Amino acid sequence: MLDTSSRHPAIVLVEDEPDILIILHRLMRDLTGGYDIITVSGGAEALLQLSLRPVPLVITDYSMPGMDGLELAAAVKTASPTTRVVMMTAYATPELEYQASRQSVDYYLPKPFPLDHLDQIVRDVLVC
Secondary structure, three states: OOOOOOOOOEEEEEOOOHHHHHHHHHHHHHHOOOOEEEEEOOHHHHHHHHHHOOOOEEEEEOOOOOOOHHHHHHHHHHHOOOOEEEEEEOOOOHHHHHHHHHOOOOEEEEOOOOHHHHHHHHHHHHOO
């Protein structure tokens, strides 16, 4: 087992679109202090980060190759039940929102969304 006690807690951002990932990274960097901001392009990489350090928050896109955001949310909750999951999607439907709530997604954000909405969610989760 790895010793994660010396690692800073991290926020993991999961997005397969590089430009959106850059914007999210900048937003999180400016918003949070004391948290490492880890950017990954897929679910498997995100789950690896959960095994390496404390991760109180995962922000993920829904539509990604390989593992979608719902599958990732379920895997995150299995690996780390206290980790909060925010799922963003450009494919918002009432059915997807219902599925997200059943998969333990803590916050569902249809794209586009106001950045201050994500800002407030992060502040609530991290108690900034």
